[in-house]
Amino acid sequence: MMTSFMRRPILPSPTGGEGRAAPGSLLMILFLSILFLILPALSARAAMNIQEVTSPKGITAWLVEDYSVPVIAIRFVFDGGTTQDPPGKEGLANLMTGLFDEGAGDFDSEAFQIKLDDAGAEMSFDAARDGTYGSMRMLAEQKDAAFDLLRLAVTHPRFDQAPIDRIRAQVLSGIISNERDPNTVAQRKWLRAIYGTHPYSRPDQGTRQSIATITPADLSAFHKANFARDGLHVAVVGAIDAETLKQKLDAVFGGLPEKQALIPVADVEPKLGQQLEVNYDLPQTSLQLAYPGVKRSAPDFFAAVLMNEILGGSTFTSRLYDEVREKRGLAYGVSSDLVDHQHADALVVTTATRSDRAAETLALVRQVVKQMAEEGPTEAELAATKRYMIGAYAINNLNSSGAIAATLVELQLDRLGIDYMQRRAALINGVTLDQVKAAAKKLLSVEPAVMVVGPAAGGKG
Numbered sequence: 001m002m003t004s005f006m007r008r009p010i011l012p013s014p015t016g017g018e019g020r021a022a023p024g025s026l027l028m029i030l031f032l033s034i035l036f037l038i039l040p041a042l043s044a045r046a047a048m049n050i051q052e053v054t055s056p057k058g059i060t061a062w063l064v065e066d067y068s069v070p071v072i073a074i075r076f077v078f079d080g081g082t083t084q085d086p087p088g089k090e091g092l093a094n095l096m097t098g099l100f101d102e103g104a105g106d107f108d109s110e111a112f113q114i115k116l117d118d119a120g121a122e123m124s125f126d127a128a129r130d131g132t133y134g135s136m137r138m139l140a141e142q143k144d145a146a147f148d149l150l151r152l153a154v155t156h157p158r159f160d161q162a163p164i165d166r167i168r169a170q171v172l173s174g175i176i177s178n179e180r181d182p183n184t185v186a187q188r189k190w191l192r193a194i195y196g197t198h199p200y201s202r203p204d205q206g207t208r209q210s211i212a213t214i215t216p217a218d219l220s221a222f223h224k225a226n227f228a229r230d231g232l233h234v235a236v237v238g239a240i241d242a243e244t245l246k247q248k249l250d251a252v253f254g255g256l257p258e259k260q261a262l263i264p265v266a267d268v269e270p271k272l273g274q275q276l277e278v279n280y281d282l283p284q285t286s287l288q289l290a291y292p293g294v295k296r297s298a299p300d301f302f303a304a305v306l307m308n309e310i311l312g313g314s315t316f317t318s319r320l321y322d323e324v325r326e327k328r329g330l331a332y333g334v335s336s337d338l339v340d341h342q343h344a345d346a347l348v349v350t351t352a353t354r355s356d357r358a359a360e361t362l363a364l365v366r367q368v369v370k371q372m373a374e375e376g377p378t379e380a381e382l383a384a385t386k387r388y389m390i391g392a393y394a395i396n397n398l399n400s401s402g403a404i405a406a407t408l409v410e411l412q413l414d415r416l417g418i419d420y421m422q423r424r425a426a427l428i429n430g431v432t433l434d435q436v437k438a439a440a441k442k443l444l445s446v447e448p449a450v451m452v453v454g455p456a457a458g459g460k461g
Helices: 026-046 092-097 109-119 140-155 161-178 182-195 208-213 216-226 242-253 301-313 319-326 355-375 379-391 393-397 401-413 420-429 433-444
Strands: 051-054 060-065 071-079 122-127 131-139 232-238 275-279 284-292 334-340 345-354 449-454
Touching: 051 242, 060 242, 060 401, 071 140, 071 401, 092 122, 092 131, 092 161, 092 216, 109 140, 122 140, 131 140, 131 401, 140 242, 161 208, 161 216, 182 275, 182 284, 182 449, 232 242, 232 401, 284 355, 284 433, 301 319, 301 334, 301 345, 301 355, 301 379, 301 420, 301 433, 319 334, 319 345, 319 355, 345 355, 355 433, 355 449, 379 393, 379 420, 379 433, 393 401
Parallel strands: 060 232, 275 449
Antiparallel strands: 051 060, 071 131, 071 232, 122 131, 284 345, 284 449, 334 345
16 A cells, blocks of 8 residues: 655656766765666666557557566556545545455455465555556466456455455554654645645545545445546556457456546645744754646656756755755755646655754755756756766666556656657757756746744744
8 A cells, every 4th residue: 555645757856866966975976887887788678669559348558578587567557546535535545455455256365365375476556646556466477367366356356344444454553653753744734735625635544534434335436436447557568478468458457347437636736835834842853845846748847857856856966965965964865856746746845954953954945946946057967967867767767577567657647658768868858958947947936835844943842
């Protein structure tokens, strides 16, 4: 089960960048040396042959055939996710994802788990804001048994009362634990402050009260409404050919309803220009700032991504890291991320510092952001960032069959086209310095929403 706050964009901020060099960063130099030694071996994956496979029943998947190891990985998602939880039933999607391997078809929980072990298959499901994801990794020689178990889980989950009660107890334990965690409490207040009553403001795990009301009938109704073929996106990587996959797609998903019955979800603009203080007696103060974001389909998306990478996306070489961590030692880490939801977007800066230096750190972050908004990056910063982002894509997204399948699903969700990997370098290289400066001015000139979590100013919380 997963209850993530953000879905990272399909063009993620790399964990280490080639932008502005951090003074004395021997670790970064070593990292880059290793990276470019192994890059040629991984770059072949970026040129992989992606096939679009459509089954007789019209189910489409992206396939990468790979017989280097006798393994098959499948990743899929149904549109909807936790935004589809009915009011008063928050946590429904999350609870459901914990039950697909707890009995299906004629097999109760124990029997189904034994069958999975016998097939040598690993299966998992998770609920995100805008989709319900599923994955399976199997041995090619046992694909018939594995795909049949996946079929049962997807089309005929049992939702027996005993597993429901057991998984509900696990979720409830997490909810109670989170009620005592200052950062989780603060994050929920943050979501309510910037999203208001929108479904994005609700806790994915639900509440004590909402979890207690969920029944087998609720789970079955949610499954029927969300698990349908028109909202399905599938990617498969491994030792399987296109004709065989067509048969398996119909076998696994062909028995589902044709159309989803989703609750409409409106787009929402995060409420910026506010400061939220959450007072706790903590040794560190956490800071979070939200600025406008950019839609994945927007013409200036790549300009915004390159700008963000230079601002705070790169772990060791961003401007924020250089000013906050390297020069002043105010924090162990500081980062900025482009948040890409289906119905909202934002650029979020996060860091944590000693409570007695929180005001200084916040002022410095604002100063760095202001400078980027007014001046933008340099030509050298932009050129280095382009090189890194192009070169590191395979390492970040294509380093295993499961990672490839996950990447292909996200490409489908973002409607980027099956040839995106071939076009990506040209799209990045085509961004000009003026476009990046314009993106910086557009996104960073706005007064942000700010959250400060820690002791109250002048005393303990």
